[in-house]
Amino acid sequence: MKIPFTLRLEQRTDDVPKWLPAVTSLGSVVVAFIISGIILKFIGGEPLRVLKFFFSATFGSWPVFSDTLVKATPLIMVGLACSVAFKMKLWNIGAEGQFYMGAFFASLVVLIPIVPLETTPKFIVLGLMVVMGMIGGAIWGFFPGYLKARYKVNEIITTLMLNYIAIYWNNFWIFDKWSDAGFQMTPQFDKVAWLPRLSDLAKEYPVFSGITLHLGVIFGLIAAVIIWWILERSSWGYQIKLIGDNPNAARYAGLNITRNIILVMMLSGALAGLAGMSEVSGVVHRLQERISPGYGFTGIIVAWLAKLNPFAVIIVSIMFGALIVAGREIQPSGLSNLLQGIILFMVISSDVLLRYKIRLVRTEQEVA
Amino acid sequence: MFSPPSPYAVEMQDIVIRFPGVLANDHVNLTLKNGEIHALLGENGAGKSTLMNALAGLYKPVSGTIKVHGEQVSFGSPKDAIAKGIGMVHQHFMLVPTQTVTENILLGLNEPRFFMNLPKYDQKILDLQELFGLRVDPTAPIWQLSVGEQQRVEILKTLYRGANILIMDEPTAVLAPQEIDELMNTMRSMTEQGKSIIFISHKLHEVTSVADRLTVLRKGVATAEGIDIEGITGERLAELMVGRKVIFTVEKKAQKPGEVVLDVREVSAQNNKGVQALKKLSLTVRQGEILGIAGVAGNGQSELAEVITGLRLCTGSVLVNGEEVANFEPGKAIKSGVAHVPEDRTGVGTAPNMTITENTIMKNYRESPIGSRWGINFTVARNRARELKKAYGILAPSVRTQARKLSGGNLQKVILAREISIKPQLMIAMQPTRGLDVGAIESIQKLLLEQREAGTALLLISEELDELLTLSDRIAVMYEGEIMGILDAEDADVNEIGLMMTGTKRSEA
Numbered sequence: 018m019k020i021p022f023t024l025r026l027e028q029r030t031d032d033v034p035k036w037l038p039a040v041t042s043l044g045s046v047v048v049a050f051i052i053s054g055i056i057l058k059f060i061g062g063e064p065l066r067v068l069k070f071f072f073s074a075t076f077g078s079w080p081v082f083s084d085t086l087v088k089a090t091p092l093i094m095v096g097l098a099c100s101v102a103f104k105m106k107l108w109n110i111g112a113e114g115q116f117y118m119g120a121f122f123a124s125l126v127v128l129i130p131i132v133p134l135e136t137t138p139k140f141i142v143l144g145l146m147v148v149m150g151m152i153g154g155a156i157w158g159f160f161p162g163y164l165k166a167r168y169k170v171n172e173i174i175t176t177l178m179l180n181y182i183a184i185y186w187n188n189f190w191i192f193d194k195w196s197d198a199g200f201q202m203t204p205q206f207d208k209v210a211w212l213p214r215l216s217d218l219a220k221e222y223p224v225f226s227g228i229t230l231h232l233g234v235i236f237g238l239i240a241a242v243i244i245w246w247i248l249e250r251s252s253w254g255y256q257i258k259l260i261g262d263n264p265n266a267a268r269y270a271g272l273n274i275t276r277n278i279i280l281v282m283m284l285s286g287a288l289a290g291l292a293g294m295s296e297v298s299g300v301v302h303r304l305q306e307r308i309s310p311g312y313g314f315t316g317i318i319v320a321w322l323a324k325l326n327p328f329a330v331i332i333v334s335i336m337f338g339a340l341i342v343a344g345r346e347i348q349p350s351g352l353s354n355l356l357q358g359i360i361l362f363m364v365i366s367s368d369v370l371l372r373y374k375i376r377l378v379r380t381e382q383e384v385a
Numbered sequence: 386m387f388s389p390p391s392p393y394a395v396e397m398q399d400i401v402i403r404f405p406g407v408l409a410n411d412h413v414n415l416t417l418k419n420g421e422i423h424a425l426l427g428e429n430g431a432g433k434s435t436l437m438n439a440l441a442g443l444y445k446p447v448s449g450t451i452k453v454h455g456e457q458v459s460f461g462s463p464k465d466a467i468a469k470g471i472g473m474v475h476q477h478f479m480l481v482p483t484q485t486v487t488e489n490i491l492l493g494l495n496e497p498r499f500f501m502n503l504p505k506y507d508q509k510i511l512d513l514q515e516l517f518g519l520r521v522d523p524t525a526p527i528w529q530l531s532v533g534e535q536q537r538v539e540i541l542k543t544l545y546r547g548a549n550i551l552i553m554d555e556p557t558a559v560l561a562p563q564e565i566d567e568l569m570n571t572m573r574s575m576t577e578q579g580k581s582i583i584f585i586s587h588k589l590h591e592v593t594s595v596a597d598r599l600t601v602l603r604k605g606v607a608t609a610e611g612i613d614i615e616g617i618t619g620e621r622l623a624e625l626m627v628g629r630k631v632i633f634t635v636e637k638k639a640q641k642p643g644e645v646v647l648d649v650r651e652v653s654a655q656n657n658k659g660v661q662a663l664k665k666l667s668l669t670v671r672q673g674e675i676l677g678i679a680g681v682a683g684n685g686q687s688e689l690a691e692v693i694t695g696l697r698l699c700t701g702s703v704l705v706n707g708e709e710v711a712n713f714e715p716g717k718a719i720k721s722g723v724a725h726v727p728e729d730r731t732g733v734g735t736a737p738n739m740t741i742t743e744n745t746i747m748k749n750y751r752e753s754p755i756g757s758r759w760g761i762n763f764t765v766a767r768n769r770a771r772e773l774k775k776a777y778g779i780l781a782p783s784v785r786t787q788a789r790k791l792s793g794g795n796l797q798k799v800i801l802a803r804e805i806s807i808k809p810q811l812m813i814a815m816q817p818t819r820g821l822d823v824g825a826i827e828s829i830q831k832l833l834l835e836q837r838e839a840g841t842a843l844l845l846i847s848e849e850l851d852e853l854l855t856l857s858d859r860i861a862v863m864y865e866g867e868i869m870g871i872l873d874a875e876d877a878d879v880n881e882i883g884l885m886m887t888g889t890k891r892s893e894a
Contacts, residue, residue: 025445031786032782032786032787250761250763251759251760251761252750252751252756252757252758252759252760252761253759255743255746255756255761258736258739259739259743262739263732263735263736263737265729265733266732266733266734266735266736267736268696268715269694269696269725269734270747271714271715271716271717271719271720271748273716
């Protein structure tokens with residue numbers, strides 16, 4: 018006996034409907050949860066209880082949702098950093114290092130200090146830290162960009178290597194120069210250099226007590242809107258996409274590829290640097306070892322899952338923020354990594370649905 | 386199952402292939418006799434490749450039967466087709482540039498399993514070459530080979546896999562004239578050895594010179610099924626293909642050329658391999674004039690186009706309306722009003738994953754009303770693209786369609802639409818009609834003549850002598866980076882051009 022129908026993949030020749038990418042991505046996340054549930058069931062867990070707990074521990078109340086957003090904040094900015102570079106097929110995997118340099122440069126405002134902390138208004142100190150953080154990241158993006166543009170040095174290698182330099186550069190200063198009583202951290206920053214938190218408003222609005230969400234998340238959202246505008250509406254974004262899709266056509270159309278490589282690497286670095294600033298000023302309030310548990314690398318995954326769409330980066334970052342928080346709450350904590358892995362796998366495989374159509378076809382009548 | 390020996394290598398009957406919204410093949414029949422060359426003609430998008438892909442196992446027809454040597458088959462994948470001795474030589478080569486000819490031929494086969502005794506296989510391939518007259522050094526890496534030689538490797542690949550039915554998808558589109566002759570000889574010697582060939586082509590004279598019978602497709606329907614080639618005229622074939630009489634001599638109005646627009650003075654340049662490609666070349670083109678450049682491919686034509694458009698460095702000078710454009714970035718030439726229809730439509734002329742809209746604004750995305758220094762108004766851009774799509778008859782679902790989904794002719798129309806819309810002073814058109822079907826060639830040639838009437842200076846580089854003779858006002862013949870002579874197209878003698886193409890200077894001729 019033969020099954021009368023088979024599934025067949027057909028290459029798409031028509032336009033992909035605008036809504037399809039969102040639907041397939043969402044569908045893959047749901048499928049990922051179902052698969053994880055099945056695995057849990059097999060090892061004797063209770064998938065539904067775990068699922069319930071997962072949501073209550075990450076989205077269940079304002080304080081835990083705030084924790085999720087705090088974790089998502091650096092991911093948004095780093096995810097945007099990677100998206101911009103990847104749009105031009107510049108493989109910047111140095112967001113981690115650019116993040117550290119951003120954190121370091123932002124901290125200089127307080128540690129040198131660049132302005133007298135007692136007398137300068139808070140918004141000037143914070144504004145300076147934002148600018149310095151972005152400059153720090155941009156410098157760390159400039160080197161690989163310049164080397165790539167001038168001497169065709171592979172940016173994957175240089176950005177990867179510069180990560181280590183940035184981390185050890187940071188370590189030198191926090192161990193040697195600014196160590197707080199021998200620990201691998203600087204003394205806590207003066208409050209003037211802290212990004213405002215919602216809990217600061219607890220006196221007037223008791224609902225906000227214990228809510229650690231800080232202004233950095235707004236930086237992330239604003240950055241997403243700006244990056245979206247650059248990529249989708251500006252002539253620079255058009256250049257970035259044209260160079261990414263076909264550098265020969267870009268040169269033929271009179272674009273300056275060398276300058277664009279350097280500028281895009283600097284923009285990418287600046288965004289990662291901003292994430293570093295937001296972490297030191299909004300979360301840890303000092304420069305210390307391991308301020309990033311690998312945000313720079315997670316950003317690569319975030320950008321990829323979001324298909325380099327700035328708004329999707331926000332949603333994916335919140336999902337990853339939730340997974341980080343859940344990993345702390347659920348035992349064994351490996352569960353969260355399992356889910357992360359399956360989601361990644363599913364979303365990437367769902368791409369097949371965008372490039373192909375699945376059709377049900379009648380198998381041929383067998384000749385008797 | 387035993388089947389009586391069949392006189393036919395392939396019988397395709399009542400083949401129907403449907404794509405969403407398109408009937409690609411509508412009850413098409415095609416038979417291939419043993420040892421014959423069967424030509425398959427049709428415009429781009431007529432369904433030739435679809436039909437052949439069904440034979441090669443890439444698509445499955447909705448209905449209809451395919452018989453190979455009298456035996457009914459149903460291919461699930463290309464592997465099944467190869468097992469039945471069907472081999473396809475694609476238009477775009479699938480070779481690894483850094484590996485040798487032998488390595489490329491062995492790629493993907495079960496033998497050799499682990500140890501590569503390459504000399505042994507080199508010899509096998511040499512024997513195969515001997516049989517069919519396909520000469521190419523088996524130990525040479527692919528990147529050292531000419532396009533014609535690479536094609537021979539592709540043919541050897543299918544022969545080595547035991548193919549006795551060969552499908553050749555527009556094999557002549559990429560070849561220089563003398564390579565085409567060699568290919569024709571190879572095809573003849575293959576049929577002498579008992580192979581059967583389906584030959585897809587747009588070029589009528591090639592079909593009439595090499596094929597035995599032919600099938601013509603138009604919009605998925607066969608307008609001629611296996612008719613004998615004898616006694617068929619070019620006009621009749623063209624009519625079968627496009628469904629109307631083609632005016633082969635597009636009308637060129639007499640007009641007086643105006644001021645000099647392009648002035649190339651003693652330009653020398655090197656090619657990508659560092660060899661001198663242009664040797665102190667000088668020429669001028671005036672307003673409302675088409676200067677045709679004739680010559681065998683690889684005699685410096687590409688380099689000349691690149692030097693003028695700023696894509697290649699040179700010595701000497703290139704003046705456009707008196708302004709120097711050589712040795713600047715391409716942006717300078719574009720600003721001076723130089724439009725460029727590049728030789729490589731997919732690799733240079735367009736961005737494959739960007740939409741038609743995005744591809745049409747490549748040269749004017751910063752000009753009002755489409756854009757400014759900072760932003761682009763995509764509503765305006767889309768409307769412009771829709772207008773261009775309509776005006777130039779670009780066939781695509783919408784302006785949102787990605788360039789890579791367009792056929793060659795439609796892609797070329799996108800490029801021409803873009804280049805003409807910047808209202809150029811000078812247009813460099815390189816092989817603008819290569820690989821296109823009769824209908825597209827006609828509309829592209831008309832567009833070029835309209836530009837001439839509008840007063841644009843045109844430099845037309847082509848290997849099609851007929852095209853140059855119909856379109857040009859003057860024809861310059863290039864040989865090894867030099868101009869052998871310039872003649873008036875009116876009273877140009879084809880034999881004289883032929884002599885100059887092979888290196889005889891005009892005064893000597």
